[in-house]
Amino acid sequence: MTLDFDKMKERLDALLDAQRHGQMRGALMMINEVDIAEYMQTLDREKLLTVFRILPKDISSDVFSYMDNDQRQLLIECIGDAEIAKLVDDMFIDDAVDFLEELPAGVVKRVLQNTDVKRRNLINQFLRYPENSAGSIMTIEYCEFRQGITVAQVMSEIKRTGIDKETIYTLYIIDDQRHLVGTVPLRRVIMAEDDILIDDLMETNVIAVSTMDDQETVADTVRKYDFLSMPVVDKEHRLVGIITADDVMDVIEEENTEDFEKMAALMPSDKVYLKTSPFRLAISRIPWLLILMVSAMFTGALITHFEGLLSSSAIGIILTSCIPMMMDTGGNCGSQASTLAIRGMALGQIEFRDLPRVLWKEFRVSLLVGFILALVNFGRLMLFGGANMTTKVAFVVSLSMFLTVMFAKVIGASLPMLAKKVKLDPALMASPLITTIVDACSLTILFNISAKLLTF
Amino acid sequence: MTLDFDKMKERLDALLDAQRHGQMRGALMMINEVDIAEYMQTLDREKLLTVFRILPKDISSDVFSYMDNDQRQLLIECIGDAEIAKLVDDMFIDDAVDFLEELPAGVVKRVLQNTDVKRRNLINQFLRYPENSAGSIMTIEYCEFRQGITVAQVMSEIKRTGIDKETIYTLYIIDDQRHLVGTVPLRRVIMAEDDILIDDLMETNVIAVSTMDDQETVADTVRKYDFLSMPVVDKEHRLVGIITADDVMDVIEEENTEDFEKMAALMPSDKVYLKTSPFRLAISRIPWLLILMVSAMFTGALITHFEGLLSSSAIGIILTSCIPMMMDTGGNCGSQASTLAIRGMALGQIEFRDLPRVLWKEFRVSLLVGFILALVNFGRLMLFGGANMTTKVAFVVSLSMFLTVMFAKVIGASLPMLAKKVKLDPALMASPLITTIVDACSLTILFNISAKLLTF
Numbered sequence: 039m040t041l042d043f044d045k046m047k048e049r050l051d052a053l054l055d056a057q058r059h060g061q062m063r064g065a066l067m068m069i070n071e072v073d074i075a076e077y078m079q080t081l082d083r084e085k086l087l088t089v090f091r092i093l094p095k096d097i098s099s100d101v102f103s104y105m106d107n108d109q110r111q112l113l114i115e116c117i118g119d120a121e122i123a124k125l126v127d128d129m130f131i132d133d134a135v136d137f138l139e140e141l142p143a144g145v146v147k148r149v150l151q152n153t154d155v156k157r158r159n160l161i162n163q164f165l166r167y168p169e170n171s172a173g174s175i176m177t178i179e180y181c182e183f184r185q186g187i188t189v190a191q192v193m194s195e196i197k198r199t200g201i202d203k204e205t206i207y208t209l210y211i212i213d214d215q216r217h218l219v220g221t222v223p224l225r226r227v228i229m230a231e232d233d234i235l236i237d238d239l240m241e242t243n244v245i246a247v248s249t250m251d252d253q254e255t256v257a258d259t260v261r262k263y264d265f266l267s268m269p270v271v272d273k274e275h276r277l278v279g280i281i282t283a284d285d286v287m288d289v290i291e292e293e294n295t296e297d298f299e300k301m302a303a304l305m306p307s308d309k310v311y312l313k314t315s316p317f318r319l320a321i322s323r324i325p326w327l328l329i330l331m332v333s334a335m336f337t338g339a340l341i342t343h344f345e346g347l348l349s350s351s352a353i354g355i356i357l358t359s360c361i362p363m364m365m366d367t368g369g370n371c372g373s374q375a376s377t378l379a380i381r382g383m384a385l386g387q388i389e390f391r392d393l394p395r396v397l398w399k400e401f402r403v404s405l406l407v408g409f410i411l412a413l414v415n416f417g418r419l420m421l422f423g424g425a426n427m428t429t430k431v432a433f434v435v436s437l438s439m440f441l442t443v444m445f446a447k448v449i450g451a452s453l454p455m456l457a458k459k460v461k462l463d464p465a466l467m468a469s470p471l472i473t474t475i476v477d478a479c480s481l482t483i484l485f486n487i488s489a490k491l492l493t494f
Numbered sequence: 495m496t497l498d499f500d501k502m503k504e505r506l507d508a509l510l511d512a513q514r515h516g517q518m519r520g521a522l523m524m525i526n527e528v529d530i531a532e533y534m535q536t537l538d539r540e541k542l543l544t545v546f547r548i549l550p551k552d553i554s555s556d557v558f559s560y561m562d563n564d565q566r567q568l569l570i571e572c573i574g575d576a577e578i579a580k581l582v583d584d585m586f587i588d589d590a591v592d593f594l595e596e597l598p599a600g601v602v603k604r605v606l607q608n609t610d611v612k613r614r615n616l617i618n619q620f621l622r623y624p625e626n627s628a629g630s631i632m633t634i635e636y637c638e639f640r641q642g643i644t645v646a647q648v649m650s651e652i653k654r655t656g657i658d659k660e661t662i663y664t665l666y667i668i669d670d671q672r673h674l675v676g677t678v679p680l681r682r683v684i685m686a687e688d689d690i691l692i693d694d695l696m697e698t699n700v701i702a703v704s705t706m707d708d709q710e711t712v713a714d715t716v717r718k719y720d721f722l723s724m725p726v727v728d729k730e731h732r733l734v735g736i737i738t739a740d741d742v743m744d745v746i747e748e749e750n751t752e753d754f755e756k757m758a759a760l761m762p763s764d765k766v767y768l769k770t771s772p773f774r775l776a777i778s779r780i781p782w783l784l785i786l787m788v789s790a791m792f793t794g795a796l797i798t799h800f801e802g803l804l805s806s807s808a809i810g811i812i813l814t815s816c817i818p819m820m821m822d823t824g825g826n827c828g829s830q831a832s833t834l835a836i837r838g839m840a841l842g843q844i845e846f847r848d849l850p851r852v853l854w855k856e857f858r859v860s861l862l863v864g865f866i867l868a869l870v871n872f873g874r875l876m877l878f879g880g881a882n883m884t885t886k887v888a889f890v891v892s893l894s895m896f897l898t899v900m901f902a903k904v905i906g907a908s909l910p911m912l913a914k915k916v917k918l919d920p921a922l923m924a925s926p927l928i929t930t931i932v933d934a935c936s937l938t939i940l941f942n943i944s945a946k947l948l949t950f
Contacts, residue, residue, distance in 0.1 A: 068698070068699050069699060070699055070701065070719060072718055072719050072720070193684070196684060197684060197685055200681055200684065200685060201681075201685060206681050206684070207663045207680070207681075207722075224663070224680075225656055225657075225662050225663075228649070228652060228653060228656065228662070229653055229656060229657060242524070243524050243525060243526055245526065260743070261740075261743045261744070261747070262528055263526060263528050264528070264740035265740075266663075266722065266739070266740075283722070283739045283740070283743070284717075284720035284721075284722075284739070286743070287716070287717045287720075287739070287742070287743060287746060288717070290743060290746055290747065290750075291717065291746065291841060294746075294750045295837055295841070297754075298753075298754075298757075298833055298836075298837050299833065299834075299837075301754075301757075301833075302829045302830050302832075302833035302834075302925065303826050303829070303830060304830050304833065304834070310838075310843050311834050311835075311837075311838045311843060311844060311852075311855075312838070312843065312844060312848060312851060312852070312855075316855055316858035316859045316861075316862065317862065319834075319855070319859045320859050320862035320863050320866075323827075323830050323859070323863055324862075324863055324866055324867075326826070327823060327826055327827065327830075327863065327867060328866075328867065328870060330822060330823065330826055331819060331822070331823045331867060331870070331871065332870075332874075333822075334818045334819040334821075334822040334823065335818075335819055335874065337818035337819070337822075338815035338816055338817070338818050338819050339815065341811075341814050341815040341817070341818070342811060342812075342815045342880070345811050348805075348811075348814065349804075349805045349810065349811055349814075354805065355797070355798060355801050355804075355805055356798075358797050358804065358805075358814060359794035359795065359797040359798045360794055361794070361797070361817055361818070362790045362791075362793035362794050362797070362817070362821060362933055362934075362937070363787055363790040363791055363793070363794050365790075365818060365821060365822075366786060366787070366789075366790040366793075366821075366929065366930055366933065367783060367786065367787045367790065369825075369926075369929070370759050370782070370783055370786055370926050371779075371783065373758045373759070373925065373926070374758050374759060374760050374779050374783075376758075377754055377755065377757075377758035377760065378755075378758075378760070378767050378775075379767075380754075381751055381754050381755075381767075382766075382767045382768070385747060385751070387766050387767060387768065388767060388768060392768060395768060396767075396768070399767075399768070399772055399775070402772035403772045403775045403776050403779070405772075406772065406773065406776035406780075407776050407779055407780055407783065410776075410780055410784075411780075411783060411784065411787060414784060414787070414788075415787065418788075418791065424798070469758065469829065469925050470826050470829070473822060473825070473929075474822055477818055477822065478818075481818070
């Protein structure tokens with residue numbers, strides 16, 4: 039059903055090697071642009087250029103949009119500035135800006151010198167929007183109409199100019215000052231009689247984002263309202279662009295990747311793993327590792343502090359051997375709770391005002407979870423705890439386990455919510471940080487309870 | 495720009511309390527269905543029913559589709575079976591199936607008895623598709639046309655029936671046996687002359703999913719090709735449904751949530767956190783906690799094994815106090831690598847055949863990261879290590895740290911990839927499991943090197 043990439047590649051390679059360029063062009067016309075781009079990723083510089091020249095001109099800028107940056111760079115090194123400028127002219131403005139953002143400044147300048155003045159100014163304006171803002175990902179190839187025109191006028195205008203629009207399926211209605219006053223799904227226009235005014239069809243309850251809004255806001259809003267495209271307005275509520283659903287899907291995955299990375303103590307990067315140098319990867323990993331390593335030393339200091347208790351007796355060794363289990367279980371309980379809180383907030387299902395409800399829920403969950411884990415642990419210690427194990431020691435360790443679970447759940451759930459309240463990214467309060475905090479607490483609980491209840 | 499929910503709620507509540515039902519209906523007509531549904535979530539049973547009765551009939555099934563399950567259940571308890579059946583009739587088939595899936599079997603039966611035979615059979619057929627399969631999330635309200643008709647015929651058919659379709663923006667062309675032979679974007683039809691054959695406009699390079707494909711496959715394909723809707727075919731490649739982009743966005747978030755949950759040692763659940771009982775939450779957390787707790791006991795056994803080394807001397811206490819740092823750092827290094835591998839595979843950027851490249855990259859990254867961490871650790875031990883610290887001990891601990899980092903990175907990156915190879919879910923090879931494995935290894939490294947190089 040979906041395409042067999044390897045088979046396709048084999049056939050195209052054969053045509054390319056045999057220099058059957060006519061047949062090659064025919065074959066390429068039968069393949070989706072996305073797949074052509076994927077095929078071109080596999081080619082070396084020389085073949086890449088050959089295939090690019092063979093490509094039907096009307097799809098070459100589409101294919102170029104779908105190629106990844108390294109391959110695009112490789113290609114533009116082989117073709118002239120004028121040809122690059124032609125490509126940039128043919129691309130939708132959002133794709134063109136995406137592409138130019140990754141190029142060295144010198145190349146961008148040369149490329150822009152070859153595009154026409156109007157487009158150059160436009161691109162420059164787009165390049166000034168902050169990264170990940172709605173402005174930086176929007177496109178200007180949308181259908182806008184003034185109030186007061188008829189369905190017939192709209193349809194004839196779409197027939198005339200629709201080919202250059204990124205989408206024609208939602209029409210945007212503006213007033214004389216270019217304020218966005220309504221939206222009309224194309225479907226409604228098609229169903230309507232020719233002489234109906236567009237004003238009578240439009241949805242006046244306009245939902246739009248601002249150029250400076252974060253792309254995450256855009257994604258959340260599009261997902262909430264099931265839009266095919268989202269209008270973008272400036273501070274004066276004038277329509278300046280739209281963002282289409284396909285771009286929103288990429289934003290959703292990008293934002294999720296960022297959360298996954300933060301939750302694994304990585305500095306977020308929008309580079310593809312296999313294309314990132316080991317040096318850059320190391321740079322993105324070291325900061326949090328260092329911070330967490332230094333924090334873990336405090337947990338170590340706890341052990342030194344309880345040195346007398348731990349090194350002097352058989353019970354000391356039992357307690358020491360429980361350290362990994364206490365640390366790991368506490369950490370796991372904490373990350374479960376923090377993951378649910380972080381994800382709940384990311385999906386808009388949990389707000390800061392829910393904190394008491396969340397804490398109350400985690401409290402009850404931790405009673406259950408803590409009891410089961412403590413019970414299993416008690417049984418295990420009594421059965422396999424060795425010659426020096428006593429009921430009392432097993433009880434103390436299990437009690438510590440129970441309290442650690444309770445503590446970890448409450449801390450794990452509340453820290454991400456508090457972080458959000460003080461405008462920190464909740465995703466930073468994930469497994470690694472929670473684990474480090476809970477580690478110290480779990481050992482404090484274990485050692486203190488032991489010191490109180492056991493005689494060494 | 496986007497809606498101020500609290501202000502809207504306040505106004506609607508006031509109208510509702512004053513029993514101004516006419517004004518209320520007018521107000522509701524100005525609000526997006528999604529927001530009406532959100533407003534209705536906040537109401538109690540009695541008010542919910544009142545607002546539902548006030549709602550203009552043509553949007554009530556839309557609003558109902560956007561409400562969450564608990565609130566829908568509350569509502570259908572108050573209205574008659576015939577009215578429920580009417581709702582189900584008005585909903586798109588995919589929304590209706592979604593809704594019915596959550597109802598008790600008895601209610602479903604009663605509801606279906608009130609819908610017409612054709613629709614009942616259809617719904618029953620949909621209810622049989624496996625959960626999360628393409629079949630279970632598709633809809634049948636799409637635009638299909640036989641080969642050989644003209645643009646004018648297509649447009650007049652769309653005008654006649656388009657109102658009942660979930661999307662009209664991609665048209666699906668079938669042959670006499672209902673095989674999917676092509677797709678046409680509506681845009682191309684609008685641009686074309688009236689007497690052109692649809693066959694001349696269609697894309698014959700059809701990309702489709704099968705009813706039994708997993709929804710993740712659907713999401714990946716839609717995202718790859720930037721489709722507005724994805725055709726679904728049966729085993730004989732006959733067109734049976736489509737899946738629209740807005741549903742795909744929900745699938746993407748659902749699949750990401752599942753990965754987040756698995757990566758935090760939670761059993762995946764598609765329930766909203768705040769609506770899940772503590773008992774159910776505990777059930778979803780306990781299995782992995784138990785497995786990991788038992789595994790952590792092996793790490794504890796290691797400590798018991800090296801008891802002589804640890805409890806007998808000042809160096810023993812230094813080593814014991816390094817346990818948390820070794821465990822945490824090893825675990826963090828491992829989860830960084832595993833997260834990148836898991837995410838890379840989820841986004842299709844890493845395949846099993848890349849394993850050697852990934853290992854080689856992680857090897858180089860870990861050299862850098864390990865060196866930096868070992869260096870910082872060495873400095874810390876020499877400066878703040880206390881009276882009993884010697885260069886040799888600091889060196890041994892730092893060397894162990896270096897080796898732990900290398901080991902953790904390689905294990906962390908390769909386990910998820912191996913899991914995928916043997917058809918296990920890579921997301922299970924995330925932080926918690928990797929941490930437990932790396933813990934045992936890091937202490938083995940530390941104790942063994944110490945036993946060899948140090949004299950106690």
